[in-house]
Amino acid sequence: MHQPFHRLRAMPTLLFCLALAGCTSTTGTLGYYWQSLRGHLQLMQAAEPIDRWIARPDIAPALRERLQLAQRARAFAVAEMGLPDNASYRRYADLQRKAAVWNVVAAPPYALTLHTWCFPVTGCIGYRGYFTEADAQAEAAQLAAQGLEVEVYGVPAYSTLGYMNWAGGDPLLSTFIAWPEGEFVRLLFHELAHQVVYAEGDTLFNESFATAVERIGSARWLATEASPTAREAFATSEARRIAFRALTRATRTRLADIYEQKEALALTQQSLPAIKNEAMNRFRAEYAALRAHWLTPGGAGPVASTAQVAGYDRWVAKANNASFAAQAAxxxxxxxxxxxxxxxxxxxxxxxxxxxxxxxxxxxxRHAALQAFVPRPTTSAKETPGA
Known part of the structure; x- marks a missing residue:
C-alpha cells in the first residue's frame, strides 16, 4: 500500500541550517539540523537530469519507460492543472535505499493531537524527519520515554516546497519511481501542489489541499492519458484505499469520543485504558474482515494478493494515536x-x-470557511463501514 499521508516537508531544517552556515554535528538541535542539511545535499548530488538517464545505454527498459512517463506527467501537470513549470521533478536520483527519509510522529496516550516541532519558514509541524532510520528510532525512543505513543515510518517522497528550484529542484526518487502509474502521478501532483500554496504551521490545511489536487488531477490523467490496464489497476487499488480510509475514519471518531469522555465523565485510569483497548480491538477485527473480503474470490473486482495488502497489514499492526492523528492530516x-x-x-x-x-x-x-463548503452527512460518522 502506498500511503499518501506519509510524506515529508524538509525545508524548515534545511533553511535554518543554511542560515546558520556554521552548524556542526553536535547532540541536540544543532545535530538534527546538521543531519538534515547533510542528507539533503547528498540527495541533491545524486540527482541527474532525466534526459541524461534516458540516454544511457545500460539503463533498464522499465526505468527508461517510467522516466518518460514522468516527463509526460510533468508536462500534464503544467498544461492541464496549472502546477508550477520549474526545475522540480526533472531530475532523477537512485538512492539505493528503501525510503528517502524516516518520519517520527507522536501523540499522547489519550488524545489524537500530534506532538509538534517548530521550525523557520513552515512553522510548527507534527512530524520530524531523519535521513537514517536509526536516528528516527532514537528520537522515537526518547518520545516514548516521555509517555507518548510514537510511530516511525519510511517516507518515499521528499519536498522542499520549491525553495530549492534554483539548485536543480526536488528530484524524482528510486523510492517511488516504480509505483503503479496511477499512484505515481498522484504523488507527483501532490508534491507540486505544495509549491502553489503553503500555510505556515497548518499541516491539516496543507496536506488536505495537496491531497485534493492529487485526487482531482490523477482522475483527469487516468481518464485522458492512461491505458485501460492502468485505469483498471488504479480503480482496484483505489477501492481498497477508500474502504480502508472509511474504516480508519470511523475508528478515529470512536477514539475521539472516548477521549472526550475522559474529561466529561472523569473516567478512572483503570476504565479508560480498557475502553480504548476495546476500540482498538474492534478496529483490528473490522480490518481482518475487510482484508478477508479483499483476498477472497467472488467479491467485487480482482482478488488482492497478500503482497498488495502488506502495507495495510503493517499499518494496522502498529496503529496507535500517533498514526491515526498523522493520517487525519x-x-x-x-x-x-x-x-x-x-x-x-x-x-x-x-x-x-x-x-x-x-x-x-x-x-x-480558514478551517471554518472550508467546513462550510461541505454539507452535513445524513448518516452518523460513527457507523461501522461495510466491508
Whole structure:
C-alpha cells in the first residue's frame, strides 16, 4: 500500500541550517539540523537530469519507460492543472535505499493531537524527519520515554516546497519511481501542489489541499492519458484505499469520543485504558474482515494478493494515536477542498487563488470557511463501514 499521508516537508531544517552556515554535528538541535542539511545535499548530488538517464545505454527498459512517463506527467501537470513549470521533478536520483527519509510522529496516550516541532519558514509541524532510520528510532525512543505513543515510518517522497528550484529542484526518487502509474502521478501532483500554496504551521490545511489536487488531477490523467490496464489497476487499488480510509475514519471518531469522555465523565485510569483497548480491538477485527473480503474470490473486482495488502497489514499492526492523528492530516479537509474546486467551476487557477486567500486568514477562520463548503452527512460518522 502506498500511503499518501506519509510524506515529508524538509525545508524548515534545511533553511535554518543554511542560515546558520556554521552548524556542526553536535547532540541536540544543532545535530538534527546538521543531519538534515547533510542528507539533503547528498540527495541533491545524486540527482541527474532525466534526459541524461534516458540516454544511457545500460539503463533498464522499465526505468527508461517510467522516466518518460514522468516527463509526460510533468508536462500534464503544467498544461492541464496549472502546477508550477520549474526545475522540480526533472531530475532523477537512485538512492539505493528503501525510503528517502524516516518520519517520527507522536501523540499522547489519550488524545489524537500530534506532538509538534517548530521550525523557520513552515512553522510548527507534527512530524520530524531523519535521513537514517536509526536516528528516527532514537528520537522515537526518547518520545516514548516521555509517555507518548510514537510511530516511525519510511517516507518515499521528499519536498522542499520549491525553495530549492534554483539548485536543480526536488528530484524524482528510486523510492517511488516504480509505483503503479496511477499512484505515481498522484504523488507527483501532490508534491507540486505544495509549491502553489503553503500555510505556515497548518499541516491539516496543507496536506488536505495537496491531497485534493492529487485526487482531482490523477482522475483527469487516468481518464485522458492512461491505458485501460492502468485505469483498471488504479480503480482496484483505489477501492481498497477508500474502504480502508472509511474504516480508519470511523475508528478515529470512536477514539475521539472516548477521549472526550475522559474529561466529561472523569473516567478512572483503570476504565479508560480498557475502553480504548476495546476500540482498538474492534478496529483490528473490522480490518481482518475487510482484508478477508479483499483476498477472497467472488467479491467485487480482482482478488488482492497478500503482497498488495502488506502495507495495510503493517499499518494496522502498529496503529496507535500517533498514526491515526498523522493520517487525519491528509484527508480530513479533502472533501472541503473538492467542494471548493467545484464551486470555482473546476477552474484550476480560480481554485488556487481561492485557496491562497484562505491561507492568508487565521487558521481557525480558514478551517471554518472550508467546513462550510461541505454539507452535513445524513448518516452518523460513527457507523461501522461495510466491508
Amino acid at each position: 491528509y484527508d480530513e479537509l479533502v472533501p472541503a477542498f473538492e467542494a471548493l474546486f467545484e464551486r470555482e467551476d473546476r477552474d484550476w487557477q480560480r481554485f488556487y487563488d481561492a485557496v491562497r486567500r484562505l491561507s492568508q486568514q487565521p487558521q481557525a477562520q
